[in-house]
Every structure is written in C-alpha cells, then in structure tokens.
Amino acid sequence: MVVPAYKAHGELGAISQLDCGCGCGCGCGLGTITLGLAVRLRPGRVVGVEVAELGVEWARTRLRRLPTLKNLSFQNADIYALPFEDESFDRVFGHALLEHLAESPWRFARSIGS
Numbered sequence: 001m002v003v004p005a006y007k008a009h010g011e012l013g014a015i016s017q018l019d020c021g022c023g024c025g026c027g028c029g030l031g032t033i034t035l036g037l038a039v040r041l042r043p044g045r046v047v048g049v050e051v052a053e054l055g056v057e058w059a060r061t062r063l064r065r066l067p068t069l070k071n072l073s074f075q076n077a078d079i080y081a082l083p084f085e086d087e088s089f090d091r092v093f094g095h096a097l098l099e100h101l102a103e104s105p106w107r108f109a110r111s112i113g114s
C-alpha cells in the first residue's frame with residue numbers, strides 16, 4: 001500500500017489539532033506536504049511558496065488534478081521577501097526547509113515576524 005507523503009507526516013497531524021484558519025507553506029518544493037496542510041486546514045486558505053520555478057510548476061500540475069481542493073495555491077517567491085501583507089496567515093509552516101536556506105534562518109524568522 002502506498003501512503004501519500006502528506007498523510008504520512010506526523011507534523012501535519014499536530015497541525016490538525018490546532019484551531020487555525022490559514023497557512024503558508026514556505027519552501028514547499030513540489031507541494032506535497034503543503035497539499036496535506038491544505039487538506040487539514042480546509043476551508044482555510046493555504047499558499048505554498050517556493051523559490052524554484054520548476055517546483056511551483058510541478059505543484060500546480062498536481063493541484064490541477066485535485067479540483068475539489070480550492071483553498072490551495074502556489075506562488076513562486078523567496079521566503080526572505082514574502083509577497084504578503086503582515087498577519088496574512090495564522091500559521092507558517094516549513095518542512096525540511098531551514099537546513100536548505102542559503103542565508104540565516106533568523107533572517108527568515110524575522111521576515112515572518114517571529
């Protein structure tokens with residue numbers, strides 16, 4: 001039996017315990033984990049942000065196959081300069097991200113207001 005990655009991640013299980021409205025999946029890669037986040041936060045809006053254009057393309061392709069998942073979108077952007085107003089999200093999620101950042105994770109933390 002094949003379990004989709006978004007169902008297998010314990011972190012997402014923890015998020016489902018939270019009463020949160022909308023979320024941002026930072027450094028979302030191909031969007032697999034962010035997809036799971038969107039399923040759990042539905043109908044809350046979720047945006048996946050990824051700096052690699054190809055990742056965003058793949059994520060959007062996958063999303064087109066899930067027409068009922070209307071609360072999710074993907075954006076090509078740098079997490080150090082997120083293109084959102086302050087306080088746009090209740091939760092910011094980054095899976096397997098910090099160790100892949102070219103610059104300080106603290107700069108990222110400051111950019112999301114932590």
Ligand SMILES: C[S@@+](CC[C@H](N)C(=O)[O-])C[C@H]1O[C@@H](n2cnc3c(N)ncnc32)[C@H](O)[C@@H]1O
Nearest residue numbers: 027028029050051052077078079095096100101
């Ligand atoms: C190991 S992958 C994790 C992908 C996804 N979160 C997952 O767990 O499947 C790390 C991702 O972070 C992205 N990334 C690294 N620096 C970034 C930045 N400054 N802004 C946005 N994405 C970034 C990379 O392009 C890569 O897709």
